[in-house]
Amino acid sequence: MRVELLGTSGFHPTEKRHTSCVLLPEQGIVFDAGTGMFRLTSRLRSKSVAIFLSHSHLDHIIGLTYLLPPLCDGTIERATIYGSARSIGAVRDHLFAEEVFPVPLPFEFVEVTAPVDVPGGGRLMHRVQEHPGGSFGYRIDWPGKSFAYVTDTTADGTGLDFIRGVDLLIHECNFPDDMRDLAVRTGHSHTTPVCELARDAGVKRLVLTHFDPYAALDDPVDVRKARSIFPATEVAEDKMVVEF
Ligand SMILES: [Zn+2]
Ligand SMILES: [Zn+2]
Known part of the structure:
Protein backbone atom coordinates (compact mmCIF):
# COMPACT_ATOMS: atom_id res chain seq x y z
CA MET A 1 0.00 0.00 0.00
CA ARG A 2 1.19 3.48 -0.86
CA VAL A 3 0.21 6.83 0.61
CA GLU A 4 1.36 10.22 -0.69
CA LEU A 5 1.14 13.29 1.51
CA LEU A 6 0.20 16.14 -0.83
CA GLY A 7 -0.43 18.70 1.92
CA THR A 8 0.57 18.63 5.57
CA SER A 9 -0.24 22.07 7.00
CA GLY A 10 -3.26 23.18 8.98
CA PHE A 11 -5.03 26.49 8.48
CA HIS A 12 -2.97 27.98 5.66
CA PRO A 13 0.02 27.06 3.50
CA THR A 14 3.58 27.89 4.48
CA GLU A 15 6.79 28.11 2.47
CA LYS A 16 7.18 24.34 3.05
CA ARG A 17 3.68 22.95 3.35
CA HIS A 18 0.29 23.07 1.66
CA THR A 19 -2.92 22.31 3.57
CA SER A 20 -4.31 18.84 4.11
CA CYS A 21 -4.51 16.37 1.25
CA VAL A 22 -3.63 12.67 1.36
CA LEU A 23 -3.60 10.44 -1.72
CA LEU A 24 -3.84 6.67 -2.00
CA PRO A 25 -2.82 6.50 -5.67
CA GLU A 26 -3.41 2.79 -6.22
CA GLN A 27 -7.02 3.10 -5.08
CA GLY A 28 -7.82 6.56 -6.47
CA ILE A 29 -8.76 7.73 -2.99
CA VAL A 30 -8.08 11.17 -1.54
CA PHE A 31 -8.61 12.32 2.02
CA ASP A 32 -9.33 16.04 2.28
CA ALA A 33 -8.98 18.69 -0.38
CA GLY A 34 -6.71 21.38 0.99
CA THR A 35 -4.33 23.44 -1.12
CA GLY A 36 -2.15 20.35 -1.60
CA MET A 37 -4.84 19.22 -4.05
CA PHE A 38 -3.08 21.08 -6.88
CA ARG A 39 -0.58 18.20 -6.82
CA LEU A 40 -3.22 15.55 -7.46
CA THR A 41 -3.62 15.36 -11.22
CA SER A 42 -0.04 14.42 -12.07
CA ARG A 43 -0.04 11.68 -9.42
CA LEU A 44 -3.47 10.13 -9.94
CA ARG A 45 -3.33 6.80 -11.78
CA SER A 46 -7.05 6.48 -12.47
CA LYS A 47 -9.69 8.44 -14.38
CA SER A 48 -11.92 8.57 -11.33
CA VAL A 49 -11.27 9.81 -7.83
CA ALA A 50 -13.12 9.37 -4.53
CA ILE A 51 -12.56 12.29 -2.16
CA PHE A 52 -13.40 11.72 1.50
CA LEU A 53 -13.74 14.95 3.48
CA SER A 54 -12.98 14.98 7.19
CA ILE A 61 -12.06 21.91 0.88
CA ILE A 62 -10.54 24.83 -1.03
CA GLY A 63 -8.65 22.42 -3.32
CA LEU A 64 -11.91 21.04 -4.74
CA THR A 65 -12.01 24.16 -6.89
CA TYR A 66 -8.59 23.23 -8.34
CA LEU A 67 -10.22 20.26 -10.10
CA LEU A 68 -11.81 22.55 -12.69
CA PRO A 69 -9.11 21.94 -15.38
CA PRO A 70 -8.85 18.13 -15.07
CA LEU A 71 -12.63 17.77 -14.92
CA CYS A 72 -13.07 19.95 -18.01
CA ASP A 73 -10.32 18.39 -20.14
CA GLY A 74 -11.25 14.82 -19.21
CA THR A 75 -8.10 13.97 -17.27
CA ILE A 76 -10.51 13.14 -14.45
CA GLU A 77 -13.80 11.73 -15.71
CA ARG A 78 -15.50 11.16 -12.42
CA ALA A 79 -15.04 12.78 -8.99
CA THR A 80 -17.16 11.73 -6.05
CA ILE A 81 -17.14 13.67 -2.81
CA TYR A 82 -17.92 11.72 0.34
CA GLY A 83 -18.58 13.21 3.77
CA SER A 84 -21.15 14.17 6.35
CA ALA A 85 -24.41 15.78 5.26
CA ARG A 86 -23.20 19.05 6.78
CA SER A 87 -19.89 18.97 4.92
CA ILE A 88 -21.52 18.14 1.61
CA GLY A 89 -24.06 20.90 2.13
CA ALA A 90 -21.34 23.43 2.91
CA VAL A 91 -19.39 22.49 -0.23
CA ARG A 92 -22.40 22.50 -2.50
CA ASP A 93 -24.16 25.56 -1.13
CA HIS A 94 -21.23 27.77 -0.15
CA LEU A 95 -17.92 26.80 -1.80
CA PHE A 96 -19.63 26.36 -5.16
CA ALA A 97 -22.04 29.25 -4.78
CA GLU A 98 -21.75 31.49 -7.83
CA GLU A 99 -20.59 34.34 -5.60
CA VAL A 100 -17.58 32.28 -4.46
CA PHE A 101 -16.62 30.19 -7.51
CA PRO A 102 -17.75 30.92 -11.08
CA VAL A 103 -18.19 27.45 -12.57
CA PRO A 104 -20.29 24.54 -11.29
CA LEU A 105 -18.27 21.31 -11.36
CA PRO A 106 -19.77 17.88 -12.09
CA PHE A 107 -19.11 16.31 -8.71
CA GLU A 108 -21.17 13.47 -7.38
CA PHE A 109 -21.94 13.75 -3.69
CA VAL A 110 -22.37 10.82 -1.34
CA GLU A 111 -23.30 11.20 2.30
CA VAL A 112 -21.33 8.75 4.43
CA THR A 113 -23.63 7.04 6.91
CA ALA A 114 -22.41 3.44 6.72
CA PRO A 115 -19.27 1.48 5.70
CA VAL A 116 -18.16 2.06 2.09
CA ASP A 117 -16.52 -0.57 -0.13
CA VAL A 118 -13.33 0.80 -1.71
CA PRO A 119 -10.93 -0.55 -4.39
CA GLY A 120 -8.62 -3.38 -3.46
CA GLY A 121 -11.27 -5.22 -1.47
CA GLY A 122 -11.21 -2.60 1.27
CA ARG A 123 -13.92 -1.44 3.60
CA LEU A 124 -13.97 2.15 4.80
CA MET A 125 -15.52 3.12 8.11
CA HIS A 126 -16.05 6.56 9.60
CA ARG A 127 -16.28 7.95 13.10
CA VAL A 128 -17.89 11.19 14.25
CA GLN A 129 -15.33 13.31 16.10
CA GLU A 130 -15.29 16.32 18.40
CA HIS A 131 -14.39 19.50 16.49
CA PRO A 132 -16.17 22.82 15.91
CA GLY A 133 -18.81 21.88 13.32
CA GLY A 134 -17.92 18.19 13.74
CA SER A 135 -15.47 16.06 11.76
CA PHE A 136 -15.11 12.48 10.52
CA GLY A 137 -12.17 10.16 11.15
CA TYR A 138 -11.72 7.40 8.58
CA ARG A 139 -10.34 3.88 8.67
CA ILE A 140 -9.87 1.41 5.81
CA ASP A 141 -9.34 -2.33 6.28
CA TRP A 142 -8.12 -4.37 3.34
CA PRO A 143 -7.30 -8.05 3.62
CA GLY A 144 -4.08 -8.00 5.69
CA LYS A 145 -3.64 -4.18 5.76
CA SER A 146 -5.24 -1.28 7.56
CA PHE A 147 -5.01 2.49 7.55
CA ALA A 148 -6.58 5.36 9.48
CA TYR A 149 -6.76 9.08 8.82
CA VAL A 150 -7.72 11.20 11.82
CA THR A 151 -7.60 14.97 11.68
CA ASP A 152 -9.20 18.03 13.20
CA THR A 153 -10.03 16.61 16.59
CA THR A 154 -8.51 16.30 20.04
CA ALA A 155 -6.77 13.01 20.83
CA ASP A 156 -8.92 12.51 23.92
CA GLY A 157 -8.84 8.72 23.77
CA THR A 158 -12.45 8.25 22.64
CA GLY A 159 -11.26 7.10 19.21
CA LEU A 160 -8.94 4.41 20.53
CA ASP A 161 -11.01 1.40 19.49
CA PHE A 162 -11.62 2.93 16.06
CA ILE A 163 -7.90 3.00 15.21
CA ARG A 164 -6.87 -0.08 17.16
CA GLY A 165 -4.04 -2.04 15.57
CA VAL A 166 -3.87 -0.22 12.22
CA ASP A 167 -0.70 -0.61 10.16
CA LEU A 168 -0.53 3.12 9.50
CA LEU A 169 -2.16 5.97 11.42
CA ILE A 170 -2.03 9.47 9.96
CA HIS A 171 -3.08 11.75 12.81
CA GLU A 172 -3.17 15.49 13.12
CA CYS A 173 -0.82 17.15 15.60
CA ASN A 174 -1.58 20.80 15.15
CA PHE A 175 0.33 21.96 18.23
CA PRO A 176 3.28 21.07 20.45
CA ASP A 177 2.54 20.36 24.11
CA ASP A 178 3.24 23.90 25.30
CA MET A 179 0.24 25.09 23.26
CA ARG A 180 -2.17 22.67 24.89
CA ASP A 181 -4.69 25.37 25.86
CA LEU A 182 -5.00 26.59 22.29
CA ALA A 183 -5.33 22.99 21.07
CA VAL A 184 -8.27 22.41 23.40
CA ARG A 185 -9.88 25.74 22.49
CA THR A 186 -9.66 25.12 18.75
CA GLY A 187 -10.55 21.40 18.78
CA HIS A 188 -7.08 20.20 17.79
CA SER A 189 -4.43 17.81 19.11
CA HIS A 190 -1.01 18.24 20.67
CA THR A 191 1.97 15.95 20.81
CA THR A 192 1.74 13.81 23.94
CA PRO A 193 -1.92 12.66 23.73
CA VAL A 194 -1.53 11.74 20.04
CA CYS A 195 1.52 9.59 20.70
CA GLU A 196 -0.06 7.99 23.78
CA LEU A 197 -3.13 7.20 21.69
CA ALA A 198 -1.01 5.51 19.01
CA ARG A 199 0.86 3.53 21.67
CA ASP A 200 -2.28 2.47 23.55
CA ALA A 201 -4.11 1.51 20.34
CA GLY A 202 -1.22 -0.69 19.26
CA VAL A 203 -0.81 0.93 15.84
CA LYS A 204 2.29 -0.03 13.85
CA ARG A 205 3.34 3.39 12.54
CA LEU A 206 2.29 6.96 13.24
CA VAL A 207 2.66 9.86 10.82
CA LEU A 208 1.91 13.27 12.32
CA THR A 209 0.41 15.95 10.06
CA HIS A 210 -1.73 19.15 9.94
CA PHE A 211 0.75 21.42 11.69
CA ASP A 212 0.24 24.94 12.92
CA PRO A 213 1.71 27.18 10.19
CA TYR A 214 3.26 29.37 12.89
CA ALA A 215 5.19 26.47 14.48
CA ALA A 216 8.88 25.88 13.82
CA LEU A 217 9.18 24.78 10.19
CA ASP A 218 11.79 22.09 10.86
CA ASP A 219 10.31 20.57 14.03
CA PRO A 220 6.70 21.71 14.51
CA VAL A 221 5.70 19.37 17.35
CA ASP A 222 8.91 18.22 19.12
CA VAL A 223 9.64 14.92 17.41
CA ARG A 224 12.07 13.83 20.13
CA LYS A 225 9.28 14.02 22.71
CA ALA A 226 6.94 12.21 20.34
CA ARG A 227 9.36 9.32 19.80
CA SER A 228 10.04 9.02 23.53
CA ILE A 229 6.37 8.01 23.84
CA PHE A 230 5.87 6.20 20.53
CA PRO A 231 9.15 5.39 18.72
CA ALA A 232 7.56 4.62 15.32
CA THR A 233 6.57 8.28 14.84
CA GLU A 234 7.30 10.23 11.67
CA VAL A 235 6.68 13.89 10.90
CA ALA A 236 4.89 14.33 7.59
CA GLU A 237 6.44 16.47 4.88
CA ASP A 238 4.77 17.55 1.67
CA LYS A 239 5.33 15.02 -1.14
CA MET A 240 6.37 12.35 1.37
CA VAL A 241 5.57 8.79 0.26
CA VAL A 242 4.76 6.13 2.85
CA GLU A 243 4.72 2.44 1.92
CA PHE A 244 3.04 0.17 4.43
ZN1 LIG B 1 -7.87 21.75 9.53
ZN1 LIG C 1 -11.19 22.10 11.19
Whole structure:
Protein backbone atom coordinates (compact mmCIF):
# COMPACT_ATOMS: atom_id res chain seq x y z
CA MET A 1 0.00 0.00 0.00
CA ARG A 2 1.19 3.48 -0.86
CA VAL A 3 0.21 6.83 0.61
CA GLU A 4 1.36 10.22 -0.69
CA LEU A 5 1.14 13.29 1.51
CA LEU A 6 0.20 16.14 -0.83
CA GLY A 7 -0.43 18.70 1.92
CA THR A 8 0.57 18.63 5.57
CA SER A 9 -0.24 22.07 7.00
CA GLY A 10 -3.26 23.18 8.98
CA PHE A 11 -5.03 26.49 8.48
CA HIS A 12 -2.97 27.98 5.66
CA PRO A 13 0.02 27.06 3.50
CA THR A 14 3.58 27.89 4.48
CA GLU A 15 6.79 28.11 2.47
CA LYS A 16 7.18 24.34 3.05
CA ARG A 17 3.68 22.95 3.35
CA HIS A 18 0.29 23.07 1.66
CA THR A 19 -2.92 22.31 3.57
CA SER A 20 -4.31 18.84 4.11
CA CYS A 21 -4.51 16.37 1.25
CA VAL A 22 -3.63 12.67 1.36
CA LEU A 23 -3.60 10.44 -1.72
CA LEU A 24 -3.84 6.67 -2.00
CA PRO A 25 -2.82 6.50 -5.67
CA GLU A 26 -3.41 2.79 -6.22
CA GLN A 27 -7.02 3.10 -5.08
CA GLY A 28 -7.82 6.56 -6.47
CA ILE A 29 -8.76 7.73 -2.99
CA VAL A 30 -8.08 11.17 -1.54
CA PHE A 31 -8.61 12.32 2.02
CA ASP A 32 -9.33 16.04 2.28
CA ALA A 33 -8.98 18.69 -0.38
CA GLY A 34 -6.71 21.38 0.99
CA THR A 35 -4.33 23.44 -1.12
CA GLY A 36 -2.15 20.35 -1.60
CA MET A 37 -4.84 19.22 -4.05
CA PHE A 38 -3.08 21.08 -6.88
CA ARG A 39 -0.58 18.20 -6.82
CA LEU A 40 -3.22 15.55 -7.46
CA THR A 41 -3.62 15.36 -11.22
CA SER A 42 -0.04 14.42 -12.07
CA ARG A 43 -0.04 11.68 -9.42
CA LEU A 44 -3.47 10.13 -9.94
CA ARG A 45 -3.33 6.80 -11.78
CA SER A 46 -7.05 6.48 -12.47
CA LYS A 47 -9.69 8.44 -14.38
CA SER A 48 -11.92 8.57 -11.33
CA VAL A 49 -11.27 9.81 -7.83
CA ALA A 50 -13.12 9.37 -4.53
CA ILE A 51 -12.56 12.29 -2.16
CA PHE A 52 -13.40 11.72 1.50
CA LEU A 53 -13.74 14.95 3.48
CA SER A 54 -12.98 14.98 7.19
CA HIS A 55 -15.10 18.14 7.37
CA SER A 56 -15.66 21.35 5.48
CA HIS A 57 -13.38 23.89 7.10
CA LEU A 58 -11.72 25.88 4.33
CA ASP A 59 -8.26 24.36 4.68
CA HIS A 60 -9.83 20.97 3.85
CA ILE A 61 -12.06 21.91 0.88
CA ILE A 62 -10.54 24.83 -1.03
CA GLY A 63 -8.65 22.42 -3.32
CA LEU A 64 -11.91 21.04 -4.74
CA THR A 65 -12.01 24.16 -6.89
CA TYR A 66 -8.59 23.23 -8.34
CA LEU A 67 -10.22 20.26 -10.10
CA LEU A 68 -11.81 22.55 -12.69
CA PRO A 69 -9.11 21.94 -15.38
CA PRO A 70 -8.85 18.13 -15.07
CA LEU A 71 -12.63 17.77 -14.92
CA CYS A 72 -13.07 19.95 -18.01
CA ASP A 73 -10.32 18.39 -20.14
CA GLY A 74 -11.25 14.82 -19.21
CA THR A 75 -8.10 13.97 -17.27
CA ILE A 76 -10.51 13.14 -14.45
CA GLU A 77 -13.80 11.73 -15.71
CA ARG A 78 -15.50 11.16 -12.42
CA ALA A 79 -15.04 12.78 -8.99
CA THR A 80 -17.16 11.73 -6.05
CA ILE A 81 -17.14 13.67 -2.81
CA TYR A 82 -17.92 11.72 0.34
CA GLY A 83 -18.58 13.21 3.77
CA SER A 84 -21.15 14.17 6.35
CA ALA A 85 -24.41 15.78 5.26
CA ARG A 86 -23.20 19.05 6.78
CA SER A 87 -19.89 18.97 4.92
CA ILE A 88 -21.52 18.14 1.61
CA GLY A 89 -24.06 20.90 2.13
CA ALA A 90 -21.34 23.43 2.91
CA VAL A 91 -19.39 22.49 -0.23
CA ARG A 92 -22.40 22.50 -2.50
CA ASP A 93 -24.16 25.56 -1.13
CA HIS A 94 -21.23 27.77 -0.15
CA LEU A 95 -17.92 26.80 -1.80
CA PHE A 96 -19.63 26.36 -5.16
CA ALA A 97 -22.04 29.25 -4.78
CA GLU A 98 -21.75 31.49 -7.83
CA GLU A 99 -20.59 34.34 -5.60
CA VAL A 100 -17.58 32.28 -4.46
CA PHE A 101 -16.62 30.19 -7.51
CA PRO A 102 -17.75 30.92 -11.08
CA VAL A 103 -18.19 27.45 -12.57
CA PRO A 104 -20.29 24.54 -11.29
CA LEU A 105 -18.27 21.31 -11.36
CA PRO A 106 -19.77 17.88 -12.09
CA PHE A 107 -19.11 16.31 -8.71
CA GLU A 108 -21.17 13.47 -7.38
CA PHE A 109 -21.94 13.75 -3.69
CA VAL A 110 -22.37 10.82 -1.34
CA GLU A 111 -23.30 11.20 2.30
CA VAL A 112 -21.33 8.75 4.43
CA THR A 113 -23.63 7.04 6.91
CA ALA A 114 -22.41 3.44 6.72
CA PRO A 115 -19.27 1.48 5.70
CA VAL A 116 -18.16 2.06 2.09
CA ASP A 117 -16.52 -0.57 -0.13
CA VAL A 118 -13.33 0.80 -1.71
CA PRO A 119 -10.93 -0.55 -4.39
CA GLY A 120 -8.62 -3.38 -3.46
CA GLY A 121 -11.27 -5.22 -1.47
CA GLY A 122 -11.21 -2.60 1.27
CA ARG A 123 -13.92 -1.44 3.60
CA LEU A 124 -13.97 2.15 4.80
CA MET A 125 -15.52 3.12 8.11
CA HIS A 126 -16.05 6.56 9.60
CA ARG A 127 -16.28 7.95 13.10
CA VAL A 128 -17.89 11.19 14.25
CA GLN A 129 -15.33 13.31 16.10
CA GLU A 130 -15.29 16.32 18.40
CA HIS A 131 -14.39 19.50 16.49
CA PRO A 132 -16.17 22.82 15.91
CA GLY A 133 -18.81 21.88 13.32
CA GLY A 134 -17.92 18.19 13.74
CA SER A 135 -15.47 16.06 11.76
CA PHE A 136 -15.11 12.48 10.52
CA GLY A 137 -12.17 10.16 11.15
CA TYR A 138 -11.72 7.40 8.58
CA ARG A 139 -10.34 3.88 8.67
CA ILE A 140 -9.87 1.41 5.81
CA ASP A 141 -9.34 -2.33 6.28
CA TRP A 142 -8.12 -4.37 3.34
CA PRO A 143 -7.30 -8.05 3.62
CA GLY A 144 -4.08 -8.00 5.69
CA LYS A 145 -3.64 -4.18 5.76
CA SER A 146 -5.24 -1.28 7.56
CA PHE A 147 -5.01 2.49 7.55
CA ALA A 148 -6.58 5.36 9.48
CA TYR A 149 -6.76 9.08 8.82
CA VAL A 150 -7.72 11.20 11.82
CA THR A 151 -7.60 14.97 11.68
CA ASP A 152 -9.20 18.03 13.20
CA THR A 153 -10.03 16.61 16.59
CA THR A 154 -8.51 16.30 20.04
CA ALA A 155 -6.77 13.01 20.83
CA ASP A 156 -8.92 12.51 23.92
CA GLY A 157 -8.84 8.72 23.77
CA THR A 158 -12.45 8.25 22.64
CA GLY A 159 -11.26 7.10 19.21
CA LEU A 160 -8.94 4.41 20.53
CA ASP A 161 -11.01 1.40 19.49
CA PHE A 162 -11.62 2.93 16.06
CA ILE A 163 -7.90 3.00 15.21
CA ARG A 164 -6.87 -0.08 17.16
CA GLY A 165 -4.04 -2.04 15.57
CA VAL A 166 -3.87 -0.22 12.22
CA ASP A 167 -0.70 -0.61 10.16
CA LEU A 168 -0.53 3.12 9.50
CA LEU A 169 -2.16 5.97 11.42
CA ILE A 170 -2.03 9.47 9.96
CA HIS A 171 -3.08 11.75 12.81
CA GLU A 172 -3.17 15.49 13.12
CA CYS A 173 -0.82 17.15 15.60
CA ASN A 174 -1.58 20.80 15.15
CA PHE A 175 0.33 21.96 18.23
CA PRO A 176 3.28 21.07 20.45
CA ASP A 177 2.54 20.36 24.11
CA ASP A 178 3.24 23.90 25.30
CA MET A 179 0.24 25.09 23.26
CA ARG A 180 -2.17 22.67 24.89
CA ASP A 181 -4.69 25.37 25.86
CA LEU A 182 -5.00 26.59 22.29
CA ALA A 183 -5.33 22.99 21.07
CA VAL A 184 -8.27 22.41 23.40
CA ARG A 185 -9.88 25.74 22.49
CA THR A 186 -9.66 25.12 18.75
CA GLY A 187 -10.55 21.40 18.78
CA HIS A 188 -7.08 20.20 17.79
CA SER A 189 -4.43 17.81 19.11
CA HIS A 190 -1.01 18.24 20.67
CA THR A 191 1.97 15.95 20.81
CA THR A 192 1.74 13.81 23.94
CA PRO A 193 -1.92 12.66 23.73
CA VAL A 194 -1.53 11.74 20.04
CA CYS A 195 1.52 9.59 20.70
CA GLU A 196 -0.06 7.99 23.78
CA LEU A 197 -3.13 7.20 21.69
CA ALA A 198 -1.01 5.51 19.01
CA ARG A 199 0.86 3.53 21.67
CA ASP A 200 -2.28 2.47 23.55
CA ALA A 201 -4.11 1.51 20.34
CA GLY A 202 -1.22 -0.69 19.26
CA VAL A 203 -0.81 0.93 15.84
CA LYS A 204 2.29 -0.03 13.85
CA ARG A 205 3.34 3.39 12.54
CA LEU A 206 2.29 6.96 13.24
CA VAL A 207 2.66 9.86 10.82
CA LEU A 208 1.91 13.27 12.32
CA THR A 209 0.41 15.95 10.06
CA HIS A 210 -1.73 19.15 9.94
CA PHE A 211 0.75 21.42 11.69
CA ASP A 212 0.24 24.94 12.92
CA PRO A 213 1.71 27.18 10.19
CA TYR A 214 3.26 29.37 12.89
CA ALA A 215 5.19 26.47 14.48
CA ALA A 216 8.88 25.88 13.82
CA LEU A 217 9.18 24.78 10.19
CA ASP A 218 11.79 22.09 10.86
CA ASP A 219 10.31 20.57 14.03
CA PRO A 220 6.70 21.71 14.51
CA VAL A 221 5.70 19.37 17.35
CA ASP A 222 8.91 18.22 19.12
CA VAL A 223 9.64 14.92 17.41
CA ARG A 224 12.07 13.83 20.13
CA LYS A 225 9.28 14.02 22.71
CA ALA A 226 6.94 12.21 20.34
CA ARG A 227 9.36 9.32 19.80
CA SER A 228 10.04 9.02 23.53
CA ILE A 229 6.37 8.01 23.84
CA PHE A 230 5.87 6.20 20.53
CA PRO A 231 9.15 5.39 18.72
CA ALA A 232 7.56 4.62 15.32
CA THR A 233 6.57 8.28 14.84
CA GLU A 234 7.30 10.23 11.67
CA VAL A 235 6.68 13.89 10.90
CA ALA A 236 4.89 14.33 7.59
CA GLU A 237 6.44 16.47 4.88
CA ASP A 238 4.77 17.55 1.67
CA LYS A 239 5.33 15.02 -1.14
CA MET A 240 6.37 12.35 1.37
CA VAL A 241 5.57 8.79 0.26
CA VAL A 242 4.76 6.13 2.85
CA GLU A 243 4.72 2.44 1.92
CA PHE A 244 3.04 0.17 4.43
ZN1 LIG B 1 -7.87 21.75 9.53
ZN1 LIG C 1 -11.19 22.10 11.19
